[in-house]
Amino acid sequence: MTSLEGVHDGHGATYTQRGGRRVVDHYGRPERTHHAVRNAVGVTERADDVLAITGEDRHAFVDDAVSNAVPTGDGRGAYALLLDPQGTIRTDMYVLAAGERLLVFLPPGEGEQLAEEWRGKTFIQDVDIEVATDDVVVFGVHGPKATEKIASVFTETTPDEPLSFVRGPMGDAGVTVVRDDGLAGEEGYLVVCGADHVADVFDTLENRGLNAVPFGETVWNTLTLEAGTPLFETELRDRVPNRLGLRTAVDFEKGCFVGQEIVSRIENRGQPGCRLVGLAPDRVPETGAAVFDGDESVGAVTRGVESPSLEIPIALAVVDEDAGDSLTVRVDGDEVPAERRPLPFVDGSDTSARLPQYP
DSSP states (O other): OOOHHHHHHHHHHHEEETTTEEEEEEOOHHHHHHHHHHSOOEEOOOEEEEEEEESSSSHHHHHHHSSSSOOSSTTTTEEEEETTTTTTTTEEEEEEEEETTEEEOEEETTHHHHHHHHTTTOOOOOEEEETTTTEEEEEESSTTHHHHHHHHHOOOOOOSSOOOOEEEEEEEEEEEEEEEOOTTOOOEEEEEEGGGGGGHHHHHHHHHOOOOOOOOHHHHHHHHHHHTTTOOIIIIISSSSGGTGGGGGTTTTTTOSHHHHHHHHHHHHOOSSSEEEEESSOOOOOTTEEEEEEEEEEEEOOOOOOOOTTSSEEEEEEEEEEEOEEEEEETEEEEEEEEEEESSSSSOSSTTTTTTTOO
């Protein structure tokens, strides 16, 4: 948690843990806040771990390690995966080419371990890897009026291509504004600032120009689930990207990174074996709840919520690719009907780049 904890407390925050870090869960009445973000704009303090990678060989080193092409031009970014030798997801990340360094944004709790692992693989390459988590703060701004919000407090032109970014002043702070890739199903931006400017930037995003409602993990969960966005902790970790339809994160022309052979083999076969699907069960299931097609177990739920937008239970689940449309889910010992639904559950002002896509 950053120095904003007092500000969050003033808003009546309730906290939770993510990757060993204390983060805001909600500020009370999360359903109402969800609607405010869907209808206008909200701001959230993210819990990203951050690596700063410098040296002449920085692009080649990271590009060889991850699943997607790492950009070389300043102001560009990419979403990528680190895979293990079995082709399953070790972690996901955003990589931004920021002048003389690469900035790597990771799920909370992943930064220190990855930095240590990568330092052990640099050998004679000119690469320096620093953990910058305590020096950099990331905010998310999401909603159909997110562009209007950023434009009201940022003097530069807002970036319009996903994962492109520009630098400039916001209030008294210098910030980097990154166009996100639609994870909430709405227009979105990441605002990156130094830790010494965190209070001023949060105040600017919340109160100056067009106001933005603050929100926490509960609302992020419902927004991304309605958008059909798989997240690292619940859907991505330890799964093969093809089976999640996560094509945005993989350059299938690459063959030099760990796990690529497994991923390519599945891609070429054209049959991922299982798929990430949307369900509308009669009751909200817990993570890990079994999914059945008749008497046969065909998968498990990854996340379930009561959708504030639809006012019905919804869930994401990984199921066998030949599973039918009329399924059941085990909830509190009962098998309740769970109809398959197309993703996204809710159409917003943007479409998530992680929306499952299958050949």
